[in-house]
Amino acid sequence: MNSLHTMETDRAWFESELLDRFLRYVRIYTTSDRHSTSRPSTQRQIALCDLLAEELTALGVRDISRYPNGVIIARLAARDSRRATEPQATAAGTCIGFMAHVDTAPDFTGENVNPQVVRDYNGGPIALGATGLSLSPDAYPMLERYHGDTVITTDGTTLLGADDKAGIAEIMTALAWLIAHPEVPHAPLEIIFTTDEEIGKGMDGFPAAESSCRYCYTVDGGDEASIEAECFTAVHATVRFTGYAIHPGQARGKMVNPITMASAFVGMLPQAESPEATDGRFGFYCPVELEANLNEATLYLLIRDFEMSEVERRTAALHAIARAVEAAFPGGTATVESEEQYRNMRDIIAEHPQVMDLLEEALAATGVAAEQHSIRGGTDGSRFTQMGVPTPNIFTGAQNMHSRFEWVGLRAMVRASKTVVNLAQLWAGR
Template structure:
């Protein structure tokens, strides 16, 4: 079916409606969701789904939106598939009072964001803009992030739902919808009810360039280094004090550049200190440890351990503890057990008129953990770019292509059953 000719896309209108709702997650909070304001978008989405005729749409106590589009095929054994995006935005940049701007018919010019003219989108700094000539680009106004990560995905799934409901000629099995909170702080699937979803396969719509599909993520550990120093009165500290703060600083300074985020790319892993806190007697350093090969995570943790022990040779009365905790694992390990999930995704992208490209993510998605919870879940492009910052942008035409891809995926699973 030629969706471009027969369907009227509303994805832009939906996106503009969603991004003005502040949904930043809060890493310091222990509640679910971490910020109540995420529920504001959840309630809106439920109301829109109910208005479409999606009768079971609801928001649960933890901030998850669940919904089902019933099958309209006569085939008896079509697998249930799930589409997932996250509602929260990153705590790294303000999401309050987002003012989206649509730059129509982009021709390669610099895009100056009016509320902070120091924020300028330049093609040489955003190379994917080369593929957007003639398209419509959406940015924020310069003082906030845009929220395309991942409200572009939310809008695309919602628009696909609308078309599935209103175009019964698109044959499909049962489709589950899942919108999650708190993905940006690593808790996006902590409270997901996998049994309620009851799906065979999932697709997160949370990727970057149009045509890209990601079947591989980092494997990830978190590590907490605790330094126990020796405190004394600073006026009488000579030969006595062993400052845990200074010890922690020396350890961080000795981390190798070639094992840092800023010194690595492609399939290279890293060790990254993300927080330092403490006082003279005790200090802590929190790390994230990443690699595509799970076996290398232990090697990277051993680098922290070796540096710490070498530094502490000069501080005989100080000790340390290193606690390493698994966070998520490379979803490719699970997706390789179900190759058709990725194959159908690539076919859907091609049917939407794009060159399909299989990629790896130097990060993780909700799909990373969902894959190990029994829902194999690769990641499909949403068109979001420069996320977590004031120069975040998305192309309207890329969002429309994502909607097409979702619809083709629904058809393909029905055809192949």
């Protein structure tokens, strides 16, 4: 039997459930902190973890594990069509994970989020609270697609947190629907909520041995109908410069200034391969931080590309530039260290074509064709894939993430949630 959801299946229920959950989650302050050394980086993230654990329990989910870094893993046994009225004691079939993160980006404040719900959106500019700012389709043409629909925005003073609380609401709503419909068979499911994704630590200390999903989907993307099986390969490089410090009054012919060396190094990076000069499938170098004095300097850089060969080429270029700087500053040294942060998940996911095939089928049932994009960044799924669990990314509907202009269309949220419901069904018995 095929009971895949179209957009109209229980639509009003999905809309109100999603809106309720989303508005509840975004009001909780969960900004992460890249300078913190604790895990989670901010204790406030636990408030949302607590709420989600309570809500999962209220839904009837009994198997919920919580870990010191805030991670939640909740498990729902498979339901097959023969014994459709009660969950099986032992999970049969391939366990499928759905993952989202509770934190919001430290790039913009996420405290006292006061969302605005615009129903029957009239297609014009939307005033953001009393700030004098507005969200207009001239600047953000994607808004036009939601003319007549419900749009949720900020009041102009904070980010919205649709990244990734829309994803959390979509997963929770899908789960609530499945639990309320015991006649519908589904695969064994694992729901994973992580902390600190926005500071790149979502999978640090992840209790992999406790997770049994074979494949997983992050619900952490953007545009309605976009899905992603590809992300950057990411390298973090550190260049250390040493010079020769001496009183500037007696420095002629002697001083070797590490600040000047670091500046020369940055000057030799090709500007055409910078984030500000690239998009689409082009990668880049990006200097992100410089600590420097007359004795030493440390420069931190990111290298990003979809192709490993290009990442390797740029890493080799950093070493060549270091040699060139040393040659120009006799007596100074420049040393490069680099480490991989995450890797393009494309090749591993491609070995398991069913993961994307079923995702496309799940989405198509809701009435639109999937659009495959490449993430100019990484997700928790990039690292989960590297750990052996192929994990592509599903859209949430979130737009203008990490900013006060962040917004989301309710229709996109319904579609994402139904895609999760459909995937849970499509994986049943496989």
